[in-house]
Amino acid sequence: NAGVTQTPKFQVLKTGQSMTLQCAQDMNHNSMYWYRQDPGMGLRLIYYSASEGTTDKGEVPNGYNVSRLNKREFSLRLESAAPSQTSVYFCASSGGTTNTGELFFGEGSRLTVL
Amino acid sequence: EDQVTQSPEALRLQEGESSSLNCSYTVSGLRGLFWYRQDPGKGPEFLFTLYSAGEEKEKERLKATLTKKESFLHITAPKPEDSATYLCAVGAHTGGFKTIFGAGTRLFVKA
Numbered sequence: 001n002a003g004v005t006q007t008p009k010f011q012v013l014k015t016g017q018s019m020t021l022q023c024a025q026d027m028n029h030n031s032m033y034w035y036r037q038d039p040g041m042g043l044r045l046i047y048y049s050a051s052e053g054t055t056d057k058g059e060v061p062n063g064y065n066v067s068r069l070n071k072r073e074f075s076l077r078l079e080s081a082a083p084s085q086t087s088v089y090f091c092a093s094s095g096g097t098t099n100t101g102e103l104f105f106g107e108g109s110r111l112t113v114l
Numbered sequence: 115e116d117q118v119t120q121s122p123e124a125l126r127l128q129e130g131e132s133s134s135l136n137c138s139y140t141v142s143g144l145r146g147l148f149w150y151r152q153d154p155g156k157g158p159e160f161l162f163t164l165y166s167a168g169e170e171k172e173k174e175r176l177k178a179t180l181t182k183k184e185s186f187l188h189i190t191a192p193k194p195e196d197s198a199t200y201l202c203a204v205g206a207h208t209g210g211f212k213t214i215f216g217a218g219t220r221l222f223v224k225a
Contacts, residue, residue: 004157040217041217042118042201042203042214042215042216042217042218043158043201043203043215044215045212045213058212059212090157090158092157102146102148102160102163103150103158103160103213104160105157105158105159106157107155107156107157108155108156108157
């Protein structure tokens, strides 16, 4: 049982480059989320999708876009990367149609923007 | 403003030395208090959900408790394998559901 799978695990970008982080879950969950985690700070929600076909902004959406491709997949795109986007990104999913907090996380994608 | 504060930032224990981690919160429309464990280089792993003051949950050497303003994660006779970062989060219903995380407590247990 793979759970939540993220790719890539590591990425180095130059300022201004674009990239997409991929996430897939095999638990038939309705809701999916993208968080970033920075030292000394809690996980901060970037975007979430309560159900297939819907997406909403979280706490720190600027500089990011998302696509809920189908029930299994939720991608995060950085159109023009900035050094402030250097972080560890986590995808998560949950079973309900609302953000209830019992989240299942992937192993993270470590992004460095030079 | 909805907020979650965890203390201490880091805690060093000897194997067998029991202690507690604190999570204080300010939130309107609480929809659950959650504890997660995070190992280095890994994603957080769900441990407990608490919904009402006075509720307690246990799992092996861990026991989580909840009051109206804070939660404690008690660790009894810890082992080195309990070393990890423990994250507290609250589910809030303010203009839609959301989950707010604290910054975590890094626990080190020495043999």
